[in-house]
Amino acid sequence: MPMFTKLAHKTSTAAKSSGQTAAKTAAAAAAAKGNVTSPAGKHFLDNTRWQKRLQKELMSLLKEPPPGVTVDVDQAHTKLTEWVVHMEGAAGTLYEGEKFQLQFKFSPKYPFDSPEVIFVGENIPIHPHIYSNGHICLSILTEDWSPALSVQAICLSIISMLSSCKEKKRPPDNSYYVKTCSANPKKTKWWYHDDTV
């Protein structure tokens, strides 16, 4: 699985990349509207479809969690749009014995809109693609997100990203990024760069 690192902020390419990303926002917004008055009829127009999908994912994560992963079910039941996932560093890796927490936030545009995923809590993994504020540079969390992916797929990607790490260190632009970024990592224009970490 290719991993990516954030090298720099893009500051002058709004026009160039507006096509895809802009359109993404558009259709996602349209999807979220639910369009209750459309003549397609009630049959297909289910405003709670995203909730059903999340419940399905929650069940699946409970029944077949990736190794070292547990989801906080009570929390997810209290608020379906915000999950906390506990993750253990895999045996035989640099993170063996460490415990981490991931926070997932979902919008009603899910799964067309990717979830917002960050590390939270005391222990943020020290990794070249993970900023000290918990933001993760992973392309499937933004540009390469596909609605066919899932919480499970994201967890697997993050486990694999941690497991393949050869040296524990922060991204080179950590201090600048953490000072200037938005609280929501999806508001960052990530600059993905294929890396062999």
Place this chain on the structure above:
Amino acid sequence: MENNINDDNAPKTCEYDPNVNQDELIKAQEKQIAEEIKANTAMVGSLDGLSSLEEEYSNDPVYSSKVKTLLPKFSNVRRTRPDGNCFLRGFIFAYLEYCIHHRDELVRFKKYLESSKEELFEIGFPKFTTEDFHDMFMEVVSDLEGSGSIDRVEAVCNDAGTSDYLVVYLRLLISAHLQKNAEFFSFFIEGGRTVEEFCKQEVEPMYRECDHLHIVALTAAVGVGVRVMYLDRGEGDALVSHDFPEDKEPIIHLLYRPGHYDILYKA
């Protein structure tokens, strides 16, 4: 120093303000552009006469003379929203419209859809997410079997909740076809990527534009002939056309303009 420059007179455009979060500005601008596109174009628009194309290019001699050559063969056009999904929305709209008038094709398509699910699992797509998209597609097709009318197709294809599900499933079908025939398709993929990487980056995410490869894969997978008429600044008055797959009689006609596909109707 003799060289006194009055700083107050220096132009102040394009100044970089380190206190402004540039990423957020860009994202906001992108969102605004997207909202405009959404507000101005339906996912699949209403049936327009070809004259609307002529009007669009009344000041453009090259395009306008090319549009004229379409006139005897085609009568109408349906515009799609330029959001990167235009080919797929155009394809599925035109195909479902064909199917409601050709019931045997609808039956064949339904059978194909049913069996396609297992194929996607074999490629390794996660079962429960794939099932969601598959089930929605089956619901739409079953519904058309019963009450199939053009109004219904219009409604389904313009309902974001439904239309986006169909688009995702078509993307998975394309990805599966490319990956199953990876040895062949690897010769056409640029940037030193594997077929799988290409699919993850250019096929499976929403709003990625469909290129030649996507169309080759989709038409081969579904077994549906598509003719694309290319309206561009290429030489000559006539439009270049291309059939996908080459040996199949086209039942869907699409008009291509650089970066965008609309649906064409034969006269």
